[in-house]
Amino acid sequence: MAKSEAIDTAHHDDHHDQPAKGIKRWLFATNHKDIGTMYLVFSLIMFFIGGAMAMVIRAELFQPGLQLVDPVFFNQMTTNHALIMIFGAVMPAFVGLANWMIPLQIGAPDMALPRMNNFSFWILPFAFTLMLSTLFVPGGMAAGGWTLYPPLSLQTGDGFPMLIFAIHMMGASSIMGAINVIVTIMNMRAPGMNLLKMPLFCWSWLITAYLLIAVMPVLAGAVTMLLTDHFFKTSFFNAAGGGDPVMFEHIFWFFGHPEVYIMILPAFGIISEILPTFARKPLFGATSMIYAIASIAFLSFIVWGHHMFADGMPVAAQLFYMMSTMLIAVPTGVKVFNWTATLWRGSLSFEPPMLFALAFLFLFSIGGFSGLMLAIVPADFQYNQTYFVVAHFHYVLVPGAIFGIMAGVYYWLPKWTGHMYSMGLAKTHFWLSAIFVNVLFFPQHFLGLAGMPRRIPDYAVQFTDWNMVSSIGGFGFGLSQILFAVVIIQCARGGKKATAEVWEGTHPTGLEWTLPSPAPYHSFSTAPHVE
Amino acid sequence: MSVIRGDNDDSTSWPTGFAWARALCLAALGLAPHAQANTSNGYNLPLGVTSLSRDIYALHMEVFWICVGIAVVVFGVMIYALVKFRRSQGAIPDTTLLHSTTVEIIWTVIPVVILVVMAIPAAKVILMMEDTRNSELSIRVTAYQWKWQYQYTDAGEGINFFSTLARDSNFARQLHSGIDPNTVPNYLLEVDKPMVIPSGTKVRLLLTSQDVIHAWWVPDFGAKRSAIPGFVNELWFRVDPGKEGIYRGQCAALCGRDHGFMPIVVDVRTPDDFKKWVDEQKAALKQAATPGAAPPRSAQVLSN
Numbered sequence: 001m002a003k004s005e006a007i008d009t010a011h012h013d014d015h016h017d018q019p020a021k022g023i024k025r026w027l028f029a030t031n032h033k034d035i036g037t038m039y040l041v042f043s044l045i046m047f048f049i050g051g052a053m054a055m056v057i058r059a060e061l062f063q064p065g066l067q068l069v070d071p072v073f074f075n076q077m078t079t080n081h082a083l084i085m086i087f088g089a090v091m092p093a094f095v096g097l098a099n100w101m102i103p104l105q106i107g108a109p110d111m112a113l114p115r116m117n118n119f120s121f122w123i124l125p126f127a128f129t130l131m132l133s134t135l136f137v138p139g140g141m142a143a144g145g146w147t148l149y150p151p152l153s154l155q156t157g158d159g160f161p162m163l164i165f166a167i168h169m170m171g172a173s174s175i176m177g178a179i180n181v182i183v184t185i186m187n188m189r190a191p192g193m194n195l196l197k198m199p200l201f202c203w204s205w206l207i208t209a210y211l212l213i214a215v216m217p218v219l220a221g222a223v224t225m226l227l228t229d230h231f232f233k234t235s236f237f238n239a240a241g242g243g244d245p246v247m248f249e250h251i252f253w254f255f256g257h258p259e260v261y262i263m264i265l266p267a268f269g270i271i272s273e274i275l276p277t278f279a280r281k282p283l284f285g286a287t288s289m290i291y292a293i294a295s296i297a298f299l300s301f302i303v304w305g306h307h308m309f310a311d312g313m314p315v316a317a318q319l320f321y322m323m324s325t326m327l328i329a330v331p332t333g334v335k336v337f338n339w340t341a342t343l344w345r346g347s348l349s350f351e352p353p354m355l356f357a358l359a360f361l362f363l364f365s366i367g368g369f370s371g372l373m374l375a376i377v378p379a380d381f382q383y384n385q386t387y388f389v390v391a392h393f394h395y396v397l398v399p400g401a402i403f404g405i406m407a408g409v410y411y412w413l414p415k416w417t418g419h420m421y422s423m424g425l426a427k428t429h430f431w432l433s434a435i436f437v438n439v440l441f442f443p444q445h446f447l448g449l450a451g452m453p454r455r456i457p458d459y460a461v462q463f464t465d466w467n468m469v470s471s472i473g474g475f476g477f478g479l480s481q482i483l484f485a486v487v488i489i490q491c492a493r494g495g496k497k498a499t500a501e502v503w504e505g506t507h508p509t510g511l512e513w514t515l516p517s518p519a520p521y522h523s524f525s526t527a528p529h530v531e
Numbered sequence: 532m533s534v535i536r537g538d539n540d541d542s543t544s545w546p547t548g549f550a551w552a553r554a555l556c557l558a559a560l561g562l563a564p565h566a567q568a569n570t571s572n573g574y575n576l577p578l579g580v581t582s583l584s585r586d587i588y589a590l591h592m593e594v595f596w597i598c599v600g601i602a603v604v605v606f607g608v609m610i611y612a613l614v615k616f617r618r619s620q621g622a623i624p625d626t627t628l629l630h631s632t633t634v635e636i637i638w639t640v641i642p643v644v645i646l647v648v649m650a651i652p653a654a655k656v657i658l659m660m661e662d663t664r665n666s667e668l669s670i671r672v673t674a675y676q677w678k679w680q681y682q683y684t685d686a687g688e689g690i691n692f693f694s695t696l697a698r699d700s701n702f703a704r705q706l707h708s709g710i711d712p713n714t715v716p717n718y719l720l721e722v723d724k725p726m727v728i729p730s731g732t733k734v735r736l737l738l739t740s741q742d743v744i745h746a747w748w749v750p751d752f753g754a755k756r757s758a759i760p761g762f763v764n765e766l767w768f769r770v771d772p773g774k775e776g777i778y779r780g781q782c783a784a785l786c787g788r789d790h791g792f793m794p795i796v797v798d799v800r801t802p803d804d805f806k807k808w809v810d811e812q813k814a815a816l817k818q819a820a821t822p823g824a825a826p827p828r829s830a831q832v833l834s835n
Contacts, residue, residue, distance in 0.1 A: 064718065065703065065704065065708070065710070065711070066704060066705065066706040066708070067707075069706075070706055070788075071788045071790075071791065075785070075787070075788065143788075144785065149785075151742060151744070152744065152785065155787065239759075239760040239761020240761070243761075245744060245760060245762075246762065279616075279624065280618070280624040280626075281624040281625060281626045284628065284629065284630065285629075285630050285631075286629075286630075310746060310756055310783075311756075311759060311764070312756065312757065312759070312762060312765075315661050319657065322650065322653065322657075323646075326646045326650060327646070329646060330639060330643060330646070333638065334638065334639060337638045340609050341628070343609065343612040343613065343616065344608075345616060345622075345624065345625035346616050346624050347616060347617075347622040347624040348613060348616050348618055348622065349617075349618045349619070358613070362609070365605065365606070369601070372598060373591070373595065376590055376594055377656075377657050378583075378586065378590055378656040378660060378753075379576075379587055379590050379594065381587065381660075382587055382591070382753060382755065384755060385755075385783040385784055446573065446574035449574060449576045450572075450575070451577070451750045451780075451781075453748070453781050453782070453783045453791070455791075456781075456790060457791055458712075458719065458791050459719065460717070460718055466573075466574075
């Protein structure tokens with residue numbers, strides 16, 4: 001792709017050339033880079049809080065019998081671990097990357113709606129403070145699972161309305177973030193950058209943003225109905241009043257399944273940026289990659305029933321959801337094959353972003369295989385609600401979404417800070433993460449198949465060995481993540497100066513590589529021209 | 532090694548320090564699915580004791596091996612590329628390799644064909660699973676936080692009891708109980724009163740719940756279904772004659788504090804022994820109905 005010939009460094013009479021001093025810079029931030037940084041830092045903090053909850057879970061499950069926590073607290077940990085990791089860690093991390101990279105990749109001076117951008121970020125700390133503070137109210141945190149199925153979720157104590165309001169705030173934040181992405185991409189691309197020339201990361205985010213706008217209001221509706229069932233004696237989901245608890249599951253998963261793709265599509269985009277860079281050749285089948293993402297997004301709306309096979313469903317519906325779910329394997333397969341073809345006859349080097357991208361390729365595929373197995377309805381009856389499911393979705397979320405995010409951070413961190421980070425430390429972080437994530441989650445396949453239900457604080461003694469292995473992997477994985485924070489902090493403070501292209505021999509698909517490192521506070525004040 | 536089903540299989544005692552290592556070796560060698568009749572071996576689905584559980588096992592293994600096959604090919608190509616096309620080995624990138632319609636059509640069509648191959652047998656099993664007609668014994672199963680109620684119909688009409696976690700498991704599972712779970716027989720998988728069914732008989736369960744959503748699951752029967760307030764879900768199974776014994780399962784839907792502590796135990800007897808059990812239960816019920824006699828537990832339940 002052609003590049004802009006020059007970076008506009010000319011002064012104009014805007015007085016925001018330099019960031020404001022102190023706290024005001026962050027409180028009143030309208031600069032996409034500052035807001036992106038805040039999103040990323042926030043998400044890292046949430047990653048450690050959610051991770052600490054996972055450590056409690058794995059510690060209790062280290063051996064049979066209850067040693068550490070009450071079952072209620074255990075359920076609070078599983079529920080809030082999920083809510084925090086999904087809404088607090090993975091989603092804000094992707095929005096942070098979008099904030100930083102979309103304007104830089106498409107040659108825009110900033111996000112289209114900078115004040116809304118500020119608002120959508122600053123909602124989040126309040127939302128999560130509210131959610132976490134439910135730990136200290138009578139009845140404690142929600143303990144009915146992140147899926148909030150009634151009637152169980154209605155047994156939550158005083159924290160219930162706080163959680164619902166927090167979810168509303170998260171949803172509002174996500175919708176505003178999504179609107180910003182769509183408006184920016186649709187209106188602010190540099191002249192000459194038509195949609196098919198646009199980097200894959202922007203494409204994946206554009207489609208993700210539409211998914212967000214489509215489903216976050218559905219979640220808001222579902223939780224509002226829970227709220228009125230709880231406080232205003234409506235009976236949306238109350239069977240005794242003529243309501244339907246299964247309807248909640250349908251509404252929830254109509255949100256929940258696209259949500260799964262909201263958490264993975266931007267990672268697909270990141271991987272599609274990184275593999276060509278370190279294979280030193282362009283992405284194979286770039287256009288079919290875009291069609292594949294769009295197909296996955298469409299299919300994500302018609303497969304939600306596969307979460308509910310065991311809840312009773314007509315045969316026709318079981319067949320429909322089974323086949324539509326299996327169909328997702330086709331565009332996902334196309335993506336994996338295209339990535340493999342990108343490596344083919346390349347010139348590969350193995351810097352940290354590439355290592356994470358390659359681990360993604362292998363381990364996400366394993367999650368895909370178990371997903372395919374779960375689609376087979378009769379077998380799903382055995383897998384459903386067991387550790388097999390836990391293993392499946394952690395494979396797609398941890399070495400999938402999270403490794404995608406880490407790959408993206410390691411890829412663009414020098415562009416953000418202007419410094420190279422410690423390659424040795426980052427590679428150590430990679431190898432520890434890649435090994436421990438498998439020690440952590442692979443045995444959970446065995447546990448599930450052998451019959452261990454999920455969401456239990458204590459188990460029959462025949463499950464002891466694999467649980468011990470899994471817990472050791474969990475502690476190892478958790479501790480390894482401290483290295484991630486160390487690398488980032490070191491890199492922000494200093495280090496070897498990064499070049500504009502950062503990665504030697506790069507094949508940049510976006511315009512971020514035409515800017516110096518660090519990217520100036522205001523970039524592309526004059527639009528570059530793409531030939 | 533028995534997992535959920537404990538009593539009829541004492542070939543290996545759990546926990547053994549090396550069991551996981553052995554399992555890991557077997558899994559690494561691709562030997563995971565060796566068939567050990569009727570039980571899970573600790574890392575794979577049980578073959579089970581019903582035609583449905585065997586069909587499920589067959590589907591599971593079919594899809595598993597297809598996935599392994601695909602993984603070998605795809606990961607093989609990836610690993611080959613990672614070894615062969617390293618810059619450190621002087622690989623020169625072929626930047627003309629951008630797109631190939633033929634290849635892309637091939638790798639779209641082949642997965643579709645594989646999926647169809649998987650879907651057809653799966654659809655057949657679905658049709659069989661959902662066919663609850665001509666059942667010979669129906670039992671109403673009602674879930675509560677945190678116990679199961681079994682109400683018999685047909686030949687067992689009138690039999691009605693609750694089934695809760697056995698006392699020794701319940702003592703041991705308390706926080707800081709000081710009791711080693713390994714010393715408790717069938718820890719967390721034992722109840723005070725199991726459901727009793729005859730072998731060789733099509734048993735239909737009618738599942739519902741009185742409070743939150745639960746799920747009834749016995750892996751060896753290939754039977755799992757949610758118990759939902761306001762709904763009656765059906766499931767059926769027929770335990771093979773000759774496979775009488777105790778089968779165990781657990782609630783499979785998060786149902787609150789004691790979700791992990793509401794096991795399911797099914798005592799499968801020969802039809803003759805089942806009939807004897809039914810007669811005993813009915814005699815006890817009749818005695819309970821006699822004025823002046825102390826009511827047995829099941830009758831108390833009825834009068835509530």
